[in-house]
Amino acid sequence: MMIALEARLEPSRLMAWASPLLAAAATVIAGFVLFSLLGKDPVDALLVFFVDPVATRYGVGELLLKASPLMLCALGLAIGYRANVWNIGAEGQLTIGAICGGGMALWLPQLNGALLLPLMITAGAAGGMAWAAIPAWLRTRCNANEILTSLMLVYIATLALSYLVQGPWRDPEGFNFPQSSLFGDNALLPLLLPGTRLNVGFLLAVAVVAAGWLFTARTLAGFRMRVAGLAPRAASYAGISADRTVWIAMLVGGATAGIAGVGEVAGPIGQLLPSISPGYGFAAIIVAFVGRLHPLGIALASLLLSLLYLGGEAAQIALELPSAVTRLFQGMLLFFLLAADVFIGYRLRFRRSPGAIAPAAESLAR
Amino acid sequence: MHTGAADTMEAAPVPRLTLSGITKRFPAVVANDGIDLTVLPGEIHAVLGENGAGKSTLVKIVYGIVRPDAGTVCWNGEAVVIDSPAKARTLGIGMVFQQFSLFETLTVAENIALALDKSQGGRELDTQIRETSARYGLALDPRRHVHTLSVGERQRVEIVRCLLQRPDLLIMDEPTSVLTPAAIDRLFGTLRRLAGEGCSILYISHKLDEIRALCDRATVLRAGKVTGNCDPRRQSSADLARLMIGHDLPHPQHRTATARGDGLLEVHRLSLAADDPFGTDLRDIDLRVGGGEIVGIAGISGNGQRELVAALAGERPVEEADAIVINGIPAGRLDAAARRALGLCYVPEERDGHGAVPEMSLDENALLTAYGQQLVTRQGLIRRRAVRAFAKATMSRFDVMAAGPQAAARSLSGGNLQKFIVGREILQHPRVMIAAQPTWGVDIGASAEIRQALIDLRDAGVAVLLVSEELDELFEVCDKVAVMTRGCLSPVKAISDTDAEELGLLMGASFVAPEGPPAHAPPDRR
Numbered sequence: 001m002m003i004a005l006e007a008r009l010e011p012s013r014l015m016a017w018a019s020p021l022l023a024a025a026a027t028v029i030a031g032f033v034l035f036s037l038l039g040k041d042p043v044d045a046l047l048v049f050f051v052d053p054v055a056t057r058y059g060v061g062e063l064l065l066k067a068s069p070l071m072l073c074a075l076g077l078a079i080g081y082r083a084n085v086w087n088i089g090a091e092g093q094l095t096i097g098a099i100c101g102g103g104m105a106l107w108l109p110q111l112n113g114a115l116l117l118p119l120m121i122t123a124g125a126a127g128g129m130a131w132a133a134i135p136a137w138l139r140t141r142c143n144a145n146e147i148l149t150s151l152m153l154v155y156i157a158t159l160a161l162s163y164l165v166q167g168p169w170r171d172p173e174g175f176n177f178p179q180s181s182l183f184g185d186n187a188l189l190p191l192l193l194p195g196t197r198l199n200v201g202f203l204l205a206v207a208v209v210a211a212g213w214l215f216t217a218r219t220l221a222g223f224r225m226r227v228a229g230l231a232p233r234a235a236s237y238a239g240i241s242a243d244r245t246v247w248i249a250m251l252v253g254g255a256t257a258g259i260a261g262v263g264e265v266a267g268p269i270g271q272l273l274p275s276i277s278p279g280y281g282f283a284a285i286i287v288a289f290v291g292r293l294h295p296l297g298i299a300l301a302s303l304l305l306s307l308l309y310l311g312g313e314a315a316q317i318a319l320e321l322p323s324a325v326t327r328l329f330q331g332m333l334l335f336f337l338l339a340a341d342v343f344i345g346y347r348l349r350f351r352r353s354p355g356a357i358a359p360a361a362e363s364l365a366r
Numbered sequence: 367m368h369t370g371a372a373d374t375m376e377a378a379p380v381p382r383l384t385l386s387g388i389t390k391r392f393p394a395v396v397a398n399d400g401i402d403l404t405v406l407p408g409e410i411h412a413v414l415g416e417n418g419a420g421k422s423t424l425v426k427i428v429y430g431i432v433r434p435d436a437g438t439v440c441w442n443g444e445a446v447v448i449d450s451p452a453k454a455r456t457l458g459i460g461m462v463f464q465q466f467s468l469f470e471t472l473t474v475a476e477n478i479a480l481a482l483d484k485s486q487g488g489r490e491l492d493t494q495i496r497e498t499s500a501r502y503g504l505a506l507d508p509r510r511h512v513h514t515l516s517v518g519e520r521q522r523v524e525i526v527r528c529l530l531q532r533p534d535l536l537i538m539d540e541p542t543s544v545l546t547p548a549a550i551d552r553l554f555g556t557l558r559r560l561a562g563e564g565c566s567i568l569y570i571s572h573k574l575d576e577i578r579a580l581c582d583r584a585t586v587l588r589a590g591k592v593t594g595n596c597d598p599r600r601q602s603s604a605d606l607a608r609l610m611i612g613h614d615l616p617h618p619q620h621r622t623a624t625a626r627g628d629g630l631l632e633v634h635r636l637s638l639a640a641d642d643p644f645g646t647d648l649r650d651i652d653l654r655v656g657g658g659e660i661v662g663i664a665g666i667s668g669n670g671q672r673e674l675v676a677a678l679a680g681e682r683p684v685e686e687a688d689a690i691v692i693n694g695i696p697a698g699r700l701d702a703a704a705r706r707a708l709g710l711c712y713v714p715e716e717r718d719g720h721g722a723v724p725e726m727s728l729d730e731n732a733l734l735t736a737y738g739q740q741l742v743t744r745q746g747l748i749r750r751r752a753v754r755a756f757a758k759a760t761m762s763r764f765d766v767m768a769a770g771p772q773a774a775a776r777s778l779s780g781g782n783l784q785k786f787i788v789g790r791e792i793l794q795h796p797r798v799m800i801a802a803q804p805t806w807g808v809d810i811g812a813s814a815e816i817r818q819a820l821i822d823l824r825d826a827g828v829a830v831l832l833v834s835e836e837l838d839e840l841f842e843v844c845d846k847v848a849v850m851t852r853g854c855l856s857p858v859k860a861i862s863d864t865d866a867e868e869l870g871l872l873m874g875a876s877f878v879a880p881e882g883p884p885a886h887a888p889p890d891r892r
Binding site for chain 1: 679680681712747
């Protein structure tokens with residue numbers, strides 16, 4: 001008895017939809033096993049992890065609050081990923097966006113909120129774009145791989161923020177803690193739901209997701225980005241510039257990540273700290289793929305990843321598990337998704353005799 | 367090595383290879399459906415059929431790459447299971463593939479040594495290669511690097527590689543598609559000599575004239591089934607074509623050009639270094655294609671046609687704007703989209719991933735280049751109804767068989783997709799049309815329709831440039847023709863003033879004196 005992977009004639013649409021659900025289910029099962037091995041009651045632990053965080057109104061607010069930056073970053077990344085431009089540095093672009101947006105709040109503390117908030121958001125988007133422009137320029141000019149350059153810039157951005165809050169921007173009345181002054185109310189995004197921390201940043205994220213859908217599905221520019229990703233030679237045949245594709249992809253990703261950064265400092269944080277994101281920029285990569293690079297899918301996947309963040313926090317408190325449990329669940333989800341994605345293009349076949357050549361190879365050879 | 371079966375006096379010789387009831391199903395198609403085939407010792411046996419008729423699957427079964435679902439294979443009268451190419455080689459079966467598998471950066475001898483089942487090399491192998499190649503008239507220098515060889519010479523490497531294993535059956539898959547007429551004659555000489563020594567040859571082709579000239583017997587396949595067994599020398603091409611495609615062959619109407627269009631493509635002293643180390647530099651190309659005429663570019667692929675077409679279509683812009691002039695406007699530095707806006711349309715050589723995006727629907731593939739046909743609003747939004755109407759119009763005008771405009775491009779057969787691409791370009795009302803190998807790998811019926819479409823374009827006053835390896839096609843549709851060799855273009859001749867022999871000589875010019883690598887030779891005329 002042999003198990004073989006056989007290439008499907010057409011990629012399965014059913015599997016394309018089912019694969020994220022399968023991956024989520026497999027993650028829960030693996031979590032069950034993991035909790036059992038750790039000596040926790042698995043059912044209890046799963047309830048703590050996945051249900052308790054959203055059992056209250058405050059919890060739902062937190063879910064949407066944490067989903068917002070994920071949604072923003074993932075949407076920008078997905079537009080690039082569809083065009084085969086691999087921006088891994090959303091975390092850094094988010095950080096620079098937070099520095100630029102937060103800088104506005106520190107620089108113009110007296111400005112009216114109706115002016116200051118749009119200014120902060122614009123500055124954040126511009127900062128994220130500028131940071132993303134570096135790998136774009138290196139890629140188009142020097143053919144440097146954007147995966148490496150954008151990733152390395154993350155660490156530079158984090159260190160820049162750390163320098164600012166420990167040096168020039170340190171709060172003079174902050175007892176030497178590495179943090180900026182607290183922002184005034186004029187620099188904070190208005191709250192949406194009373195009794196929660198959810199702010200209008202969530203609406204902004206939803207609007208950006210809708211705009212992303214319009215761009216990808218309905219505009220010629222979005223169509224061309226997809227062509228560039230699927231068939232580079234067809235793109236050059238149709239007169240689609242490869243450099244332009246890289247620039248659009250990086251700048252869109254930088255802009256949305258920058259806005260996400262502003263949303264954090266002008267939202268739940270309310271000041272600049274040495275660390276303003278628990279890895280939203282990296283988790284957004286998982287969101288983009290779990291969401292099938294589709295705006296609607298990204299909106300749903302960002303809720304799932306947000307739940308993992310909340311569950312991870314709850315698990316630390318209630319189950320006394322280390323904080324690594326969040327990353328562990330993120331990693332398992334991505335791992336199971338990539339495994340389940342194989343079945344979009346292939347199906348399992350059980351065969352009696354060991355064949356000399358796998359049928360998948362045969363149909364490739366044909 | 368040869369079997370003693372032929373020694374048995376009087377009795378009919380034991381067939382070298384007998385296939386009976388060979389069936390192979392792929393998920394969407396039955397590639398081979400109960401095929402019977404017998405090859406005698408020393409026989410040159412043709413397997414004739416259109417693309418997709420199942421020829422390649424059948425020979426892959428014989429060579430052990432594909433395993434049949436049903437049927438038996440007998441080798442010299444004994445039932446065998448050929449489960450790998452290594453097994454096939456042990457039995458004495460050699461195969462020369464359509465696509466060569468050679469390492470460009472290695473020498474001829476190194477390439478051959480890699481493929482031999484037991485390791486050998488050095489002087490002994492060099493001597494063997496020299497002897498074998500001399501014996502069969504396949505001149506080869508074992509020390510040369512493969513990237514300096516012409517396509518014809520590369521094929522010799524593949525053939526010599528097989529012959530060193532002293533096969534009893536040699537399978538040749540579409541061997542002439544890359545050869546000049548003179549080189550084809552030479553290859554046929556080699557094959558006849560091999561057959562005379564008792565080696566059987568299974569010759570796969572869809573070219574009727576060649577099969578009639580070379581083969582003793584032919585098995586004709588259509589849609590996976592045997593539709594005829596005959597002696598091709600006693601059949602007319604029309605008879606063979608009917609067996610192959612099931613009906614008579616449509617012939618394009620070729621009238622002398624009457625209309626004078628305003629389309630105009632001019633190329634002035636275009637030189638361009640190849641961007642790929644194994645590509646061909648273009649040297650001082652001069653060309654003029656006027657409205658209402660079809661100018662053909664003949665030549666064996668790899669002589670700079672790909673680079674020329676990429677430069678003309680704007681996939682690779684050139685430094686001098688004046689080197690390429692489209693409808694009077696210097697266009698050398700423009701990209702493909704800007705040239706399209708000047709009225710240039712283009713059918714690239716490859717369909718999948720170049721002329722069309724396989725994963726995308728026909729709708730989206732229509733939008734790929736036809737976005738200028740009012741398919742997009744001024745704000746850049748896609749007008750989806752207009753796109754669908756355009757795709758549907760292309761499908762109905764050019765008889766494209768597909769499930770509908772939402773069908774993925776890859777679900778179409780090669781011929782249908784090519785008709786869609788050609789149709790998409792034509793419906794954009796070009797003034798200049800470039801078609802690169804538009805009938806390559808396309809079945810005969812669709813080829814005829816595509817050629818007719820090009821002639822109709824010419825009659826409508828469009829300037830048409832047709833790049834093709836097939837001389838028959840060029841003679842059928844072109845008004846003028848030039849030959850491309852080693853990145854240079856011969857002077858353009860009226861088709862009535864030249865013949866296949868002359869073009870063949872021009873094409874083969876690079877073969878006669880292969881003293882240096884064509885891509886790196888210095889420009890010799892300035």
